[in-house]
Amino acid sequence: MSIRTWRRSAATLAAAAVTLLGGALTTGSAHADGGSAPYLFAAPEVGLAVPDDGEGQVSWGLDSKGRTLQDVHVTVDITGISSFASTSNDFCVNGLCAFDRGDVGEHGTGGVVDIKAKPEAELGTSGTAVITGTASGKTLAPFTVEVTVGAVDLVVNTIEQIDDAEPGSTLTAPITVANTGSLTAATTDYRFAISPGLSFAKRFPNCDYDTDKNTGSWEQTIATCHFTTPIEPGKKYKLSTALKLKVKKSALHEILSYAPTVTSTTVPATARTTSTADLSLVPDGSAPPAAGAPQHSQWAIHAANTADLAVTGDTATAKPGATATLTATVGNLGPASVNRATYDDHLGLLVGIPEGTTTTQVPAACDPWTEGGSGEPALGAPQYMCDLDSRFDSGHTQRLTFTVEVDADAPATTSSSVTAQLAYGGALPYDTDKANNTGTFTVTVPGGAATSTTGGSGSTGGGTQPSPQTGTRTTAASGASGTTGGNAPAATGSLASTGGNGAMTIACAGAAALALGGAAFAFARGRKARA
Incomplete structure (x- = not known):
C-alpha cells in the first residue's frame, strides 16, 4: 500500500507550544487572585549551561486578564544571583533590570533578561531572581525564579517511521534518553502518548496511565513513567524492558510521542519504593552531541490498512x-x-x-x-x-x-x-x-x-x-x-x-500563542527552561 509520507513538524511544533503555554498558565494561576487580577509569571527554574551556550535567561510574562493596563513597570532583580551569574543587557543597572511598558493591551506583555554563569562559578550553586511590578497604580504579586549553575539537558533519539505496519501486530519502540547537560537528573518522568489505533502491550507498576475520552484529541492513552535511576551528564540510557505497542485492527495513521522531564537534580529525601516489575533505565553508552538532539520526538506509524x-x-x-x-x-x-x-x-x-x-x-x-x-x-x-x-x-x-x-x-x-x-x-x-x-x-x-x-x-x-x-x-x-x-x-x-501539511495544527498553536500575545513572547526566545 502506497502511503503519502506524513509530515511531523507541525504536530511537533504544536505539542511544544501547548506544553510551553500550558506551563506558563499553570505557573501563573497560583498568582491570579481568584482568576481576576493581572499577574506575573515565568519559568520557575532556570539552569545555566556550563560552558555557556548563549541561551540562559530569565523570561517573564504579564497576563493582563483581557483588560487594558496603564503605566506598567516590571523589574527583574538579579542581585540574588550576582555572585555567580552576570548579564550583558544594558537596561540592567546594579542588578536591577527595568521594563517600562506604558499601556498594555488585553494580550499582556513580557520580557527577557539574558544571564550566564561566571567562569569561576561552581556547578550546583543556586540563588533566586525576583520579578516585581506595578500596573494601573496597583502592585503585582512578585514571582521568584530559582537559578542554578549547570543544567540537565535531556534529549531523545528519533525512530524512523513505519509505512506498512500490519494490524494485529506488535511493534517495539527502541527509545533512549541521554543527558547532554552538566548536572545529574536524580529523578525523571518519561511521558509516552499514543494515538487511538495503538495500545500498550504491557503496563508497568511505576507508570500512570490516562485514557483521554475526548475523541478530538489524538493522544488517546498517555503513560507517565517515574524513574529513580540517576541520568548522569554525558551518558545515554535505554528502557530496561523495550516499550511494545499493539497495532489495532482500526489503525491507519498513528503516532507515538515521547518526552522526558527532570523532576529533581538531587536525591529526594524520601526515596520512592521500586520493584523488579518496574520499568527502569539502564546505561546504553555515551550521550550524542548536544547540537541537533531533540528534547521530544514522535514516531509515525502507518498501517497497511483501508x-x-x-x-x-x-x-x-x-x-x-x-x-x-x-x-x-x-x-x-x-x-x-x-x-x-x-x-x-x-x-x-x-x-x-x-x-x-x-x-x-x-x-x-x-x-x-x-x-x-x-x-x-x-x-x-x-x-x-x-x-x-x-x-x-x-x-x-x-x-x-x-x-x-x-x-x-x-x-x-x-x-x-x-x-x-x-x-x-x-x-x-x-x-x-x-x-x-x-x-x-x-x-x-x-x-x-x-x-x-x-x-x-x-x-x-x-x-x-x-x-x-x-x-x-x-x-x-x-x-x-x-x-x-x-x-x-x-x-x-x-x-x-x-x-495541507499540518496547517490546521499550526493554526491551533498560533491561536493559543495569540491569546497570550506579548506575554508568550517571554517564553519564545528560549529553547528550553533548564532544571
Missing part, C-alpha cells in the same frame, strides 16, 4: 419558490478509523448543489469550493467543501443537511453529486472501494421545466459523475446553520486554502 467511506445523498420534492432539505450521509465501513489529527490530508465531503436551486442554509462545517479561487458568498455557491468529523472511527456516521430554494426556472428533475475526498482535493488514498464514495442529491420539481439535469458535483451541466476534484476553499461568514454528527467544526472557515 477505510471504506460510503456516501448516500437524498431526494426531495418542492415547487418553484419553495424550499427543500437535502441530507448527505457519510459512514465509515472500516476496518480502519480516520483521524485528521494524525494525518495531513483531512477527510472532506465535496457537495454539489442541484442546478436550478439556491442554498439558503448550509452546515457550519462547509465552505464554498471554487475552481478559480475567485471567491463565492457563503450562500448560493454551486458547490461546497465540508469538514468531516476529526475522528471518523470505523462505524461512525455523520449527516450534513442543506436547505435549498427552488428557482422559478428549475427543471422538473435536477440532481448533483456528493463525494467523499480529501479536503484539499484528491481521492482517498486509503479507500480501495471508490464505487460508494459518491452519492446523489435529487430534487423533483412539480410543474418544472421539461428538461432534467444531472450536474456533476455542483457543476452546471453534463451528466457524468465526477472524479474527486481539486479546487480552492473560500470562507465566508453566513450565519447559516446546519446539522452535523459527532464533533464536526461549529463554524465556517476552519481550513486555509493553501493546502
Whole structure:
C-alpha cells in the first residue's frame, strides 16, 4: 500500500507550544487572585549551561486578564544571583533590570533578561531572581525564579517511521534518553502518548496511565513513567524492558510521542519504593552531541490498512419558490478509523448543489469550493467543501443537511453529486472501494421545466459523475446553520486554502500563542527552561 509520507513538524511544533503555554498558565494561576487580577509569571527554574551556550535567561510574562493596563513597570532583580551569574543587557543597572511598558493591551506583555554563569562559578550553586511590578497604580504579586549553575539537558533519539505496519501486530519502540547537560537528573518522568489505533502491550507498576475520552484529541492513552535511576551528564540510557505497542485492527495513521522531564537534580529525601516489575533505565553508552538532539520526538506509524467511506445523498420534492432539505450521509465501513489529527490530508465531503436551486442554509462545517479561487458568498455557491468529523472511527456516521430554494426556472428533475475526498482535493488514498464514495442529491420539481439535469458535483451541466476534484476553499461568514454528527467544526472557515501539511495544527498553536500575545513572547526566545 502506497502511503503519502506524513509530515511531523507541525504536530511537533504544536505539542511544544501547548506544553510551553500550558506551563506558563499553570505557573501563573497560583498568582491570579481568584482568576481576576493581572499577574506575573515565568519559568520557575532556570539552569545555566556550563560552558555557556548563549541561551540562559530569565523570561517573564504579564497576563493582563483581557483588560487594558496603564503605566506598567516590571523589574527583574538579579542581585540574588550576582555572585555567580552576570548579564550583558544594558537596561540592567546594579542588578536591577527595568521594563517600562506604558499601556498594555488585553494580550499582556513580557520580557527577557539574558544571564550566564561566571567562569569561576561552581556547578550546583543556586540563588533566586525576583520579578516585581506595578500596573494601573496597583502592585503585582512578585514571582521568584530559582537559578542554578549547570543544567540537565535531556534529549531523545528519533525512530524512523513505519509505512506498512500490519494490524494485529506488535511493534517495539527502541527509545533512549541521554543527558547532554552538566548536572545529574536524580529523578525523571518519561511521558509516552499514543494515538487511538495503538495500545500498550504491557503496563508497568511505576507508570500512570490516562485514557483521554475526548475523541478530538489524538493522544488517546498517555503513560507517565517515574524513574529513580540517576541520568548522569554525558551518558545515554535505554528502557530496561523495550516499550511494545499493539497495532489495532482500526489503525491507519498513528503516532507515538515521547518526552522526558527532570523532576529533581538531587536525591529526594524520601526515596520512592521500586520493584523488579518496574520499568527502569539502564546505561546504553555515551550521550550524542548536544547540537541537533531533540528534547521530544514522535514516531509515525502507518498501517497497511483501508477505510471504506460510503456516501448516500437524498431526494426531495418542492415547487418553484419553495424550499427543500437535502441530507448527505457519510459512514465509515472500516476496518480502519480516520483521524485528521494524525494525518495531513483531512477527510472532506465535496457537495454539489442541484442546478436550478439556491442554498439558503448550509452546515457550519462547509465552505464554498471554487475552481478559480475567485471567491463565492457563503450562500448560493454551486458547490461546497465540508469538514468531516476529526475522528471518523470505523462505524461512525455523520449527516450534513442543506436547505435549498427552488428557482422559478428549475427543471422538473435536477440532481448533483456528493463525494467523499480529501479536503484539499484528491481521492482517498486509503479507500480501495471508490464505487460508494459518491452519492446523489435529487430534487423533483412539480410543474418544472421539461428538461432534467444531472450536474456533476455542483457543476452546471453534463451528466457524468465526477472524479474527486481539486479546487480552492473560500470562507465566508453566513450565519447559516446546519446539522452535523459527532464533533464536526461549529463554524465556517476552519481550513486555509493553501493546502495541507499540518496547517490546521499550526493554526491551533498560533491561536493559543495569540491569546497570550506579548506575554508568550517571554517564553519564545528560549529553547528550553533548564532544571
